[in-house]
Amino acid sequence: MDNSYGNKFNNIAIVFSVAMLFFGCKDNYKRVGEEAQQTIYPQGVAQNFVLTYTETPEKLGSEDTKDSKIIAILKSPLSEDYDNMRFKFRTFPDGLEVDLFDAENNKSTIKADYGIIYSNTNLIDLQGNVVIESHDGKKLEAPQLFYDQTNEWIFTQRKFKFTNPEDGTIMDGEGMDFNKDFSFFNAHKTYGLITIKEDKT
Numbered sequence: 001m002d003n004s005y006g007n008k009f010n011n012i013a014i015v016f017s018v019a020m021l022f023f024g025c026k027d028n029y030k031r032v033g034e035e036a037q038q039t040i041y042p043q044g045v046a047q048n049f050v051l052t053y054t055e056t057p058e059k060l061g062s063e064d065t066k067d068s069k070i071i072a073i074l075k076s077p078l079s080e081d082y083d084n085m086r087f088k089f090r091t092f093p094d095g096l097e098v099d100l101f102d103a104e105n106n107k108s109t110i111k112a113d114y115g116i117i118y119s120n121t122n123l124i125d126l127q128g129n130v131v132i133e134s135h136d137g138k139k140l141e142a143p144q145l146f147y148d149q150t151n152e153w154i155f156t157q158r159k160f161k162f163t164n165p166e167d168g169t170i171m172d173g174e175g176m177d178f179n180k181d182f183s184f185f186n187a188h189k190t191y192g193l194i195t196i197k198e199d200k201t
Contacts, residue, residue: 042080042091049079049092053149072149073099076115088119098124098147100180106135108180110147122149137165138182152180162187 054068076096082089092115100108113128124147132140132154142160147153155177162171162185175188 040082040085042082043084044081046079046081047077049076050074069101071101074117075099083119090117090119091115092117095128096126100152102135102180108132108134108182110145112145123147124149134182136182139163140182147180154178154180157188160187 051074052070053072053074055071056068074096075098076092076094078092078094080091080093082091095111095113096115098110100110102108110126110130110132112126112130115127116125117123118125126145126147128143130142130145132145140160140162142156142158144158145154145156148155157175159172159174160176162173162176163169164171171187171190173187173190176186177188178185
């Protein structure tokens with residue numbers, strides 16, 4: 001047998017074996033963007049969700065029957081509970097409405113297209129067409145607001161529009177913080193104050 005013929009046959013066999021090995025190894029790793037995000041699911045879903053926050057003037061014992069006072073009522077058509085996560089939270093994908101009551105039981109209302117309550121920090125993140133209306137007619141509109149339930153404080157760094165019917169003014173600005181009944185209001189940056197009230201004298 002010719003030696004060169006044997007070498008050619010061996011080379012062909014090696015190339016064929018390497019090709020079979022190469023095409024036999026399949027990459028099953030699915031690449032989506034940088035990395036596919038892990039899907040998380042709520043541990044509970046509630047429709048027509050209503051949550052009432054109450055407080056008592058003093059600490060109650062197990063046998064006490066003193067009245068408690070409603071300080072807030074949160075309502076939403078849909079609530080998704082993620083308290084099974086390490087950083088617990090609850091979402092309101094179809095929007096929410098919060099009624100806040102002051103010491104005289106006057107009601108102010110907050111509405112938003114979307115909301116998240118962070119259970120560990122007692123913070124509510126309100127997003128999309130956020131509107132706050134106080135009991136005396138004051139109105140605040142913003143794309144996003146945060147409500148700190150523990151300190152009863154509302155704040156944002158986004159643009160806002162504040163309407164005050166008492167003095168007939170509209171204020172546009174960016175960034176502010178205030179308490180829930182608007183008795184303290186701190187605007188970080190304003191674009192001007194427009195008086196719309198007419199003087200009839």
